[in-house]
Amino acid sequence: MKVGILTMFNGLSSTYSLVNVVAEQLKMLLNNNIKTKLLVTEHCSAKEQEGIYKDERIEWAKVTNTLNGEQIHWHDYTQAKGAVHDTFFAEAEVIAEDLIEKLADVDVCIMHDIHYQGWHLVHNVAVRKAQKELPNTKFIAFTHSFPANRPSNPEWPFSARYTPMPNTIYAYPTYSGISALSKQYNVPQGKCRVVNNSLNLLENMSQETQTIAKNIDILSSDILIVYPGRLTPGKRFERVAAFAGAMKSKTEQDIKVVFCDFKSSDIKPAKYKRIITEAGYNFGLQEEDILFTSDLGYPDGIPRETVLELFTLSNLFICPSFSESFGLTVLEAASRGNFLVLNERVPALEELGKKLNAYFMRWDARNYGYNTKEEYQPSEEVYYQEHGENILNLMRENNVLHAKSMVRKRYSPQWIWRNQLEPLLD
Incomplete structure (x- = not known):
């Protein structure tokens, strides 16, 4: 033709x-x-x-x-x-x-x-x-x-x-x-x-963002989660993957997760990535739903500007981190119009989240002088599914967030x- x-x-x-x-x-x-x-x-x-x-x-x-x-x-x-x-x-x-x-x-x-x-x-x-x-x-x-x-x-x-x-x-x-x-x-x-x-939201974005878009469908997904951080178990990457999988299985939404990761000496990257992906798969994600930017040639992390560009496209930010002294990525995600879900048990995230009207969930955490450990009834998966469904309804009711998501997926060139x-x- x-x-x-x-x-x-x-x-x-x-x-x-x-x-x-x-x-x-x-x-x-x-x-x-x-x-x-x-x-x-x-x-x-x-x-x-x-x-x-x-x-x-x-x-x-x-x-x-x-x-x-x-x-x-x-x-x-x-x-x-x-x-x-x-x-x-x-x-x-x-x-x-x-x-x-x-x-x-x-x-x-x-x-x-x-x-x-x-x-x-x-x-x-x-x-x-x-x-x-x-x-x-x-x-x-x-x-x-x-x-x-x-x-x-x-x-x-x-x-x-x-x-x-x-x-x-x-x-x-x-x-x-x-x-x-x-x-x-x-x-x-x-x-x-x-x-x-x-x-075309990607047109004026960096080459790094466009490379990511070629490797995972970040435009047409209903829910796009971007989670930047050092690849250490303390950041609880596997909990983000598990929550996304449970939310997908419960709500039947198309969910994509982009991990803007960079290597850590705490654990071998390949080993931790297997733990993360298996958690996601066990709860409902597919292989094409998860991407690590380190796998695209950025083992030391993608530029900060690219993270901000990705937050411009994403609509849901999950932070189940075990410990935080402040949580700058929370501000970055919020500034780009993301629905915030934070670990209520981390004092810094609780303080920041209350100021930003964030949605709270409970994960294991380090508090001042002691650690907390969560028990989920009847199961962690059900806990994620119930909150995932509630979060999706709140996102749909948010006019600004709904408009942002629609522009990205419904009015994209694709x-x-x-x-x-x-x-x-x-």
């Missing part, structure tokens, strides 16, 4: 929101190994190519914007009737001829605002002419602004902004606009689809691609 994106961009400045929308679609296509052609005007400068626009996998096609050696100047035809300039149809003809050649090897052509914008009326008409010679090309027409009210008797060529094109699906960013979209183009709602704009854009290409 080969997909063409028809934009008619004159420039690629990221201040133009549509440039960013197209950039995300380019990434979706290229990341899924789909041959991609980007069609822009012949006057679009390569000097502004940044980010994905520099990807060598993109096939660039510059559509003519010249008639008889003179540059074509676009006119804004937002009205439903009137007169077009003298060379309008001649311009549409030469553009159509060029589009026939440029789209000849394309299976699907995604158009952005070509049918909507009055500035693109000449391209709108040109595409309709070209389509007659492209019977095997499917078209998807995106509208990115509020649909226009359909006039009662639009005249040609102005009616191109209100008339459906054959073999074309009409797309809009939200469900609320589908009815208005279908009315503008006089097309059944069954020919309209929703493709949300996506937010979700938009898999559930909305990819189905349109079939």
